[in-house]
Amino acid sequence: MLQAIFYARFDLAKGPSIIHQHPPNSVIPSATTQDSTLLNFNDISAYVIPDYEFCNLPLSIATHGSRMLGYPISIEDTKYARNRFTFNVCFLLDEEDDVRPWTQVVKKTAMFFRAMEEESSLLDVEEELSGLIWAGDKGYPAKDIGIVYPLLEAVFEQMNAYKEVCVRVDDLRVLNLRLSRPREIPAEVHGWDVPLLTRQLPSPAQWTWDLALAKIHPHIDGIKHVRRIAELADVEIRLVKRTVRELLYHERAILLDIFHFQAIYAPTADFAWFAKDAAMQEECANYIAVDPTKNGLAIHSDHQTSPTPTKETILALYASLTPGLTVQDFLLAKQTELSNIDIRRFITFGVIKGFLRRIHKYALAITSSTHITAAAIEPTGGSSSPTKTTKPRTDDAIPRDIDRAWRKAALSSGWATPPQTEKALATGSGSLSKSARSGEGSNHSESDELARHYLNGQHCLDEVCVNMHASERKIVERLQSGRIGEVLLFNR
Amino acid sequence: MGSTNESAAANGLIAVLFITRSRPGPRLNFHYPARPQWPIPVKSRKERNANSGSDSESDLAADEALQHKSTKDTVPSPEPPVEVFQPAAGLESGSLASKVDTTPARLLGYSVENLERLLAPGKWSDRKKFEVCLDGLTLLGHPVYAGQDGKWSADGKDSQVIDKHPGHALPETVDEENEDGDSTEMDNDVDAQEEYQGTTTTAKITITAPEDAKSSHDFTHIPESLDSQNGVSLATSLNSASTTSGVIHDRMTMFHVVFVVAANKAKATADLYRHVARKLGKALYYCQKQTNYVSTESRTIMTLKMKAKIERLSTDALYAQMLETSQLAWALKEVFDSISVGRIASIRLDGSEISLQIPLPGTESHLDGESVLGAHSGILLLEDKETLLRELTTGDTSPLAFFIREHTPTKTLQKHAVNLGLPVADLLYLARHLIKWRKAKAITPLNQRNYYVVSPEAPIQRVYDLMPEYATRFAALPSLxxxxxxxxxxxxxxVMLMPSRDHRGPYMSILAYLVRHGFVVQLKTFAWLQCPKDLRNSVAATPRKAATPKSLLSPHLRAMDDDTASVNSDRTAIPHAILSERFKSRSRRSSTGTQETAVKDSPAGAVSGPLIIVNPGSPTHVESDAIDRIQVAISDEEVQRLVPSILPYLDGEKVLEELAPREGLKRSHVERALEVLEREGFLLTFRRI
Structure with a gap:
């Protein structure tokens, strides 16, 4: 809520002075009344019209419970006395108010005023007008004289009433402002994230889509992960990530995890809220319902089952999810109840609404095995097994860089890009040439080499699976094969 | 701990500046780090170029290069001394100077001189929050002014030191210098300073003429500032040129520790002010009042800077000296180093120790924000008792030491209070103190019959580091x-992990260790009461007053109506006894086991299921009917008696593990009751962290 708005200028005789303010008497008290003002202008005048170095920058100060947002403008021109015209349009807010929506409004207003002055000297001329009354003087404001006061008044009134402003100053100039909350910049998108559109995108006829979006759009379905989308759409994964991030920023999409049957989900605190929300349960029932005869995962009992599951069943099913229970085990245990439920939708509904959370599986190398190269490990303990540790390389930037470099080289030389080689490529600099020479036979050891990049407990198995093009079951088998040494798998 | 620290660390602290104002004007006395990580905007600004033509030389990275260059510049020009004394000049740009113009020292992308003025607000800001946002930077502080008469202390015992009337200025300055054991040559220096203010000011005014005119408005309320603004560097720099050891000290009228924060952290800024900036300001004010601490320290720093300038020391060498010599400089460094990464800063000011921190959000395990520390909470010490006791300055006999010695994470504070014979309120106070200073965290008391799972934020990266320590502590027990x-x-x-009863002690220590390091969290149990289908059918079958029109609105009622219809049409209820019989055969391994069977046994579950009472506090008619039915149907009398005290906890939001201590019941009784309820199908439970 805007408390006041004022226009101040550096006056050669008086120094920084407020010429216009709205509401009248808000900052400079009028000569006649003794109303209390929002703040003492003399205190902060140095911050309204600061040193030139701080001009043409956003500058605000919080004091006396108010926050003054300003954007001092200093225009240099020989036509002015002392070659400068310095002014500021300041917005007064409560100190506790969130300033982020206002910063752009303040800046745009300042730029608008600057343009008025630079193009037509409207501000400079205004002070020459006869009958202009300064803030604080008797009779202020003189409503019919000048353009600044009506402008400030309109901004103040419209902003507080509509959070939007549209004021026409003359034939050429219209000031349009809108208070909008800046969106959070979404975190980086990973290759194993699954984007799901939550709102329709404007059709390409209305909006020009960028090429990457146009190519990947058909593949965004809440099932395919980013890397898969990149492969299917034949778009570089970097571009896919960027596009998805853009969709996240505009709140058109959310990220899910990869649904598979080794995944583990558990309820969150929001589950209590879900249990109390009958409408949400209704929505859930409709979303997850599936014709039992078409549900390949369910056993078909001869019992008649209704098309939609009841709320109580749904709650009981969700409540029975627990850390350590994979979807597969859950499915086996609850086949009957799940016969008319689409298990993927059942899980994703919970994830989307936030009352389920995915518990990821991580791998941590505990002991070294003989064939790990010295570079990859640093044994820190003695020979007794619990203290003999390895520290796998955490640097997964290397494979990515090499991947990129290789692709670039491949493209420029006109090679085909065999999809098969990707995992070999990502194994690191040493194995690049090796993988090129040795054929299929060394595939396993290369994968294990790659796997060691992910064994520091920082990479969830989804990531490993996506990057190695293998199912979690296969990865787990490989990790537990003993070739990589002792690997701890844990869920968190 | 690791993860909580990281979240707190995101406060965007960029630098700490220390500004003092004395008669000649405000001055940047010290700042840390020497080269704040704040990118100078690439786009050069028109206005800046207008002020000083040599914008490009201000690049902080070029600092060292300039330093080297300046050492070769052996011919002293008339101007360098002018620049020499500018506080940060020696740090940022060496004494590289053109013949006619000086390169103003720069910090954070702005000229130090302008920053000094910006950060020295008028007296209106005395001991108030000062916050200026400047193009992506928030400058936050708590300025402190001397009293109206320029005195720092109320009793006036050091009035001769801080009298600020110009007429009295000279002799008293000298006195003070003598007092502090500084050179007695100061007499002459100060004289020189006075003389030079008049003459050199005009020399500079040509460079920044418009600015001077404007900035004169900044400090109209400070009588001395008008004439002294331009003299700040000139007068004293002359002094530095004339003597190698001299120090000019003016009576400090204000000091201001400014925290520079990236501006997009509004919440962090408020916390930073409340918990750090204001407290530090108050502490310094106290020290200044008592012993003139701040002015002495600022003088020490200025002396070093001046010497460094003359000896052409590198910035790093100067900083090493300042941090070594000045306690205040060291304190500011410590504040920056700790606060910027979210740690507790322990500093020593004038002999007394103070600790500053931005409290962790909630000062609680952030996964369960709802559990506030109460008599029924326990606390877990985050450091070893021995370490804590050693750190205690209060001595071994204090209640805190007593509490720490006797503490165990398996008991509630209430139990501790009884055992120690102290009031609960006192223990709560002690516990809050420990939590505030990150020596403990609030937990539900550890219990072997609770469930614990690996935390989503477990610091797995620390496993390797902790493994040796863990192995020595818990030898011959399962590895980390x-x-x-x-x-x-x-x-x-x-408890299921423990091979035998004798292992209870060590295993509980392991648990405490794991919880302390954030590896595991408690998996808590929540539940709702549910009325199984058959019991509801019997409700429906015996026509009670049944549904009032009002309760028709309830969605649950509709379900019940369906229910009745279906039962009447084609199915008979499964006798309750049979159900219970089956349940008994099942182990209670999974809480939901019973639930699952209940549904399985009634294939009509899709049409009519159990009624789940989500709001036991305000049940609908149907629900209270169901509750009555359940109470009657419970086979165990003892359990029946417990139901009224258990019922309020069955809302899906209250932790069942906390029920017993809160209600003053025996845990085993409550557990048995819940077990019976669950076995008989009256409970829908779920577990979450």
Whole structure:
């Protein structure tokens, strides 16, 4: 809520002075009344019209419970006395108010005023007008004289009433402002994230889509992960990530995890809220319902089952999810109840609404095995097994860089890009040439080499699976094969 | 701990500046780090170029190069001394100077001179929050002014030191210098300073003429500032040129520690002010009042800077000296180093120690924000008792030491209070103190019959580091990775891990260790009461007053109506006894086991299921009917008696593990009651962290 708005200028005789303010008497008290003002202008005048170095920058100060947002403008021109015209349009807010929506409004207003002055000297001329009354003087404001006061008044009134402003100053100039909350910049998108559109995108006829979006759009379905989308759409994964991030920023999409049957989900605190929300349960029932005869995962009992599951069943099913229970085990245990439920939708509904959370599986190398190269490990303990540790390389930037470099080289030389080689490529600099020479036979050891990049407990198995093009079951088998040494798998 | 620290660390602290104002004007006395990580905007600004033509030379990275260059510049020009004394000049740009113009020292992308003025607000800001946002930077501080008469202390015992009337200025300055053991040559220097203010000011005014005119408005309320603005550097720099050891000290009228923060952290800024900036300001004010501490320290720093300038020391060498010599400089460094990474800063000011921190959000395990520390909470010490006791300055006999010595994480504070014979309120106070200073965290008391699982924020990267320590502490017990593996599988009661009763002690120590390091969290149990279908059918079959029109609105009622219809049409209820019989055969491994069977046994579950009472506090008619039915149907009398005290907890939001201590019941009784309820199908439970 805007408390006041004022226009101040550096006056050669008086120094920084407020010429216009709205509401009248808000900052400079009028000569006649003794109303209390929002703040003492003399205190902060140095911050309204600061040193030139701080001009043409956003500058605000919080004091006396108010926050003054300003954007001092200093225009240099020989036509002015002392070659400068310095002014500021300041917005007064409560100190506790969130300033982020206002910063752009303040800046745009300042730029608008600057343009008025630079193009037509409207501000400079205004002070020459006869009958202009300064803030604080008797009779202020003189409503019919000048353009600044009506402008400030309109901004103040419209902003507080509509959070939007549209004021026409003359034939050429219209000031349009809108208070909008800046969106959070979404975190980086990973290759194993699954984007799901939550709102329709404007059709390409209305909006020009960028090429990457146009190519990947058909593949965004809440099932395919980013890397898969990149492969299917034949778009570089970097571009896919960027596009998805853009969709996240505009709140058109959310990220899910990869649904598979080794995944583990558990309820969150929001589950209590879900249990109390009958409408949400209704929505859930409709979303997850599936014709039992078409549900390949369910056993078909001869019992008649209704098309939609009841709320109580749904709650009981969700409540029975627990850390350590994979979807597969859950499915086996609850086949009957799940016969008319689409298990993927059942899980994703919970994830989307936030009352389920995915518990990821991580791998941590505990002991070294003989064939790990010295570079990859640093044994820190003695020979007794619990203290003999390895520290796998955490640097997964290397494979990515090499991947990129290789692709670039491949493209420029006109090679085909065999999809098969990707995992070999990502194994690191040493194995690049090796993988090129040795054929299929060394595939396993290369994968294990790659796997060691992910064994520091920082990479969830989804990531490993996506990057190695293998199912979690296969990865787990490989990790537990003993070739990589002792690997701890844990869920968190 | 690791993760909580990281979240707190995101406060965007960029630098700490120390500004003092004395008669000649405000001055940047010290700042840390020497080269704040704040990118100078690439776009050069028109206005800046207008002020000083040599914008490009201000690049901080070029600092060292300039330093080298300046050492070769052996011919002293008339101007360098002018620049020499500018406080940060020696740090940022060496004494590189053109013949006619000086390169103003720059910090954070702005000229130090302008920053000094910006950060020295008028007296209106005395001991108030000062916050200026400047193009992506928030400058936050708590300025402190001397009293109206320029005195710092109320009793006036050091009035001769801080009298600020110009007429009295000279002799008293000298006195003070003598007092502090500084050179007695100061007399002459000060004289020189006075003389030079008049003459050199005009020389500079040509460079920044418009600015001077304007900035004169900045400090109209400070009588001296008008004439002294331009003299600040000139007068004293002359002094530095004339003597190698001289120090000019003016009576400090204000000091201001400014925290420079990236501006997009509004919440962090408020916390930073409340918990750090204001407290530091108050502490310094106290020290200044008592012993003139701040002015003495600022003088020490200025002396070093001046010497460094003359000896052409590198910035790093100067900083090393300042941090070594000045306690205040060291304190500011410590504040920056600790606060910027979210740690507690312990500093020593004038002999007394103070600690500053931005409290962790909620000062609680951030996964359960709802559990506030109460008599029924326990606390877990985050450091070893021995370490804590050693750190205690209060001595071994204080209640805090007593509490720490006797503390165990398995008991509630209430129990501790009884055992120690102290009031609960006192223990709560002690516990809050420990939590505030990150020596403990609030937990539900550890219990072997609780469930624990690996935390989503477990600091796995620390496993390797902690393994040796863990191995020595808990030799011959399962290794750290083994414990993590077990606790990340299907949840089981912790007691199930213990091979025998004798292992209880060590295993509970392991648990405390794991919780302390954030590896595991408690998996808490929540539940709702549910009325199984058959019991509801019997409700429906015996026509009670039944549904009032009002309760028709309830969605549950509709379900019940359906229910009745279906039962009447084609099915008979499964006798309750049979159900219970089956349940008894099942182990209570999974809480939902019973639930699952209940549904399985009634294939009509899709049409009519159990009624789940989500709001036991305000049940609908149907629900209270169901509750009555359940109470009657419970086979065990003892359990029946407990139901009224258990019922309020069955809302899906209250932790069942906390029920017993809160209600003053025996845990085993409550557990048995819940077990019976669950076995008989009256409970829908779920577990979450």
């Amino acid at each position: 990775p083994q414990m993590l593996k077990i606790l990340s599988g299907k949840p089981i009661k912790y």
